[in-house]
Amino acid sequence: MDYLNEAWEKLKEWSRRLIETLLGPEEEPEYEPIPVPVDEQNNRGRS
DSSP states (O other): OHHHHHHHHHHHHHHHHHHHHHSSSSOOOOOOOOOOOHHHHHHOOOO
């Protein structure tokens, strides 16, 4: 039974590689920057 599971995993890996080769790698979503709040009142006069 382990042999079948290993064969299935290999088949999935080979198919993924074939699809990546034919269509290109999967696009990763662009990350949006996380806004960082800045307290303007405390930063004035410290420069």
